[in-house]
Structures are given as C-alpha cells and as structure tokens.
Amino acid sequence: MYTKIDGKEVSAAVRGQIARQVQELKEKGVEPGLAVIIVGNDPASRVYVNNKKKACEQTGINSFEYAMPEDTTTEELISLIEKLNKDDKVSGILCQLPVPKQIDEKKVLNSIDPKKDVDAFHPVNSGKVMIGDYSFAPCTPAGMIEMLKYYNIPIEGKHCVVIGRSNIVGKPMAMLMLKNNATVTVCHSKTANLKEITKQADILVAAVGKPKFVTADMVKDGAVVLDVGMDRDENGKLCGDVDFADVCEKTSFITPVPGGVGPMTITMLLKNTLLAAENNG
Numbered sequence: 001m002y003t004k005i006d007g008k009e010v011s012a013a014v015r016g017q018i019a020r021q022v023q024e025l026k027e028k029g030v031e032p033g034l035a036v037i038i039v040g041n042d043p044a045s046r047v048y049v050n051n052k053k054k055a056c057e058q059t060g061i062n063s064f065e066y067a068m069p070e071d072t073t074t075e076e077l078i079s080l081i082e083k084l085n086k087d088d089k090v091s092g093i094l095c096q097l098p099v100p101k102q103i104d105e106k107k108v109l110n111s112i113d114p115k116k117d118v119d120a121f122h123p124v125n126s127g128k129v130m131i132g133d134y135s136f137a138p139c140t141p142a143g144m145i146e147m148l149k150y151y152n153i154p155i156e157g158k159h160c161v162v163i164g165r166s167n168i169v170g171k172p173m174a175m176l177m178l179k180n181n182a183t184v185t186v187c188h189s190k191t192a193n194l195k196e197i198t199k200q201a202d203i204l205v206a207a208v209g210k211p212k213f214v215t216a217d218m219v220k221d222g223a224v225v226l227d228v229g230m231d232r233d234e235n236g237k238l239c240g241d242v243d244f245a246d247v248c249e250k251t252s253f254i255t256p257v258p259g260g261v262g263p264m265t266i267t268m269l270l271k272n273t274l275l276a277a278e279n280n281g
C-alpha cells in the first residue's frame with residue numbers, strides 16, 4: 001500500500017504560511033514584489049507567467065509583468081534587469097525561460113542581482129547551494145525537500161539516487177539532499193548499469209525528461225519516488241518520467257504527474273520572493 005504525495009495539498013499549506021508572513025511583513029512597511037519578464041510569444045511561457053502572477057496575488061505579493069517583443073536583444077533585456085535590480089519595489093526578478101535564441105541566456109541570468117535572484121540560477125546562488133550556505137535554493141528541488149518534510153519522510157542516512165544532472169534540477173537536488181544528510185548518487189545518460197544503481201535507492205528522484213522512463217524493475221520495494229518529469233505520452237497527455245501505474249505498488253510514497261512536484265515549484269518561487277523581501281527590505 002503506497003501513499004500518493006499530494007503536491008497541491010503541500011502547496012496550499014505552504015502558501016497559507018507564506019500569505020501570513022507576507023501580511024506580517026506588510027505591517028512592518030515592507031511590500032514583497034516579484035518582477036516577471038517574458039520575452040516573445042511562446043504560449044507555454046505565457047501560461048507559466050500567468051500562473052506565477054495569480055499565485056502572487058493569492059499570497060499578497062505584488063507582481064509586475066514586463067512583456068518584451070520577440071526581437072529583443074541581450075542588451076535591451078539586461079538594461080531592463082539593471083533597472084529592476086535598483087528598484088526598491090522589486091524584491092525578486094524572474095526571467096521566464098526559454099528566451100528567444102538571439103538572446104545570450106547566460107549573460108542575462110548573470111545580470112540579475114543575486115539578492116533578487118528568486119529562481120536561484122545565478123552562479124553566486126548555485127555556489128551557495130554547493131557550500132550548503134544559502135538563502136535561495138532553486139524552486140523545483142526546494143519544493144521536493146518541502147514535500148518530504150511535510151510527509152515526515154526521513155532523509156538523513158538514506159540513499160538518494162538522482163537521475164539527471166541539470167543545473168536547475170538534478171545537481172541542486174543532489175546538494176539539498178546532501179545538506180539533509182542523505183548519501184547521494186547522481187546518474188546521467190552516460191551512467192553504466194543504471195538499473196543496478198536506482199534499485200539501491202531509498203529515495204529515487206527522476207529528472208530525466210523522458211516519458212515513463214522509470215519502470216518497476218528499476219525500483220526497490222518500499223522506495224520513495226519523486227517524479228520531476230513534465231512529459232507527453234504517446235497520446236500527447238501530460239505524464240512524468242516515472243511509469244506511475246507500473247511503479248506505484250512497489251513504493252511507500254510516490255508523486256503523481258500532474259499534481260506532484262509541479263505545484264511546488266511556483267510555491268517555492270513565492271517563498272524565495274518573501275525571503276528576498278525580508279532580506280532586502
């Protein structure tokens with residue numbers, strides 16, 4: 001018998017707490033505000049940006065949207081970010097990715113003041129996560145830690161296997177698990193004997209980007225399985241990196257897609273914005 005981890009429930013609990021803290025901060029005269037920059041007309045990005053604005057409104061955080069045309073240059077985007085870096089009404093800055101291909105994404109992300117970098121993609125914040133001394137952690141991994149804590153799932157002393165080594169999910173997740181005293185193994189596309197490694201995991205994190213990649217034969221009995229994937233199956237339906245139907249009975253806890261890790265990402269963005277306002281305000 002397994003427990004389905006309910007990302008919406010955890011998210012609602014954390015957002016309630018954030019809303020109370022935002023109110024307390026406002027009473028002290030500090031107004032948390034998130035600037036969201038969107039460049040171009042990508043429909044998926046538009047949906048993400050609208051969701052972020054809505055989540056801000058729900059928790060009392062001010063949101064400021066900056067929509068820039070598809071042909072924006074790197075310099076124009078950086079010039080806006082530099083203005084926002086100096087703007088006291090803006091506690092956090094987020095540039096919705098991906099940006100159009102003429103824009104140098106790395107230069108843009110590096111131009112965000114690390115104190116306002118609520119996505120925590122700036123190398124200064126990545127470095128802080130690496131040394132275990134950070135205020136912001138990247139939202140998706142931070143959301144997974146929050147879910148484990150909400151369900152009282154022990155991390156210390158457990159073997160955590162992370163499949164995926166991206167800078168936004170796999171690597172920071174490994175660092176956060178290490179900070180929480182797990183023993184961590186990171187796997188990637190060149191890992192030999194992947195199944196032998198994943199079968200040793202007490203906590204298995206799938207951040208691969210391949211639909212239903214993790215199957216029951218890769219999972220130890222009683223493992224906790226966290227699925228980061230946002231993929232499409234053969235019918236175009238949203239699914240995760242884990243074959244949920246195949247794997248669930250072997251697990252003790254498992255996140256579904258949708259309704260698992262996904263809802264936590266925006267919630268942790270709100271939390272980082274609140275932290276930024278507290279630290280900078």
Ligand code: NAP
Pocket residue numbers: 140163164165166167168169170187188189190191194207208209210228229230231261262265
């Ligand atoms: P990514 O940058 O494409 O990284 C994928 C990782 O998976 C890479 O490290 C890659 O290894 C590894 N990989 C690919 N094929 C593999 C294989 N056959 N065996 C073992 N490892 C393999 O992706 P990402 O940005 O981390 O995102 C991963 C998934 O999470 C995507 O579905 C994405 O949409 C989703 N996502 C969801 C959220 C959310 O809020 N829920 C947030 C971010 C991402 P190499 O490094 O060797 O190439």
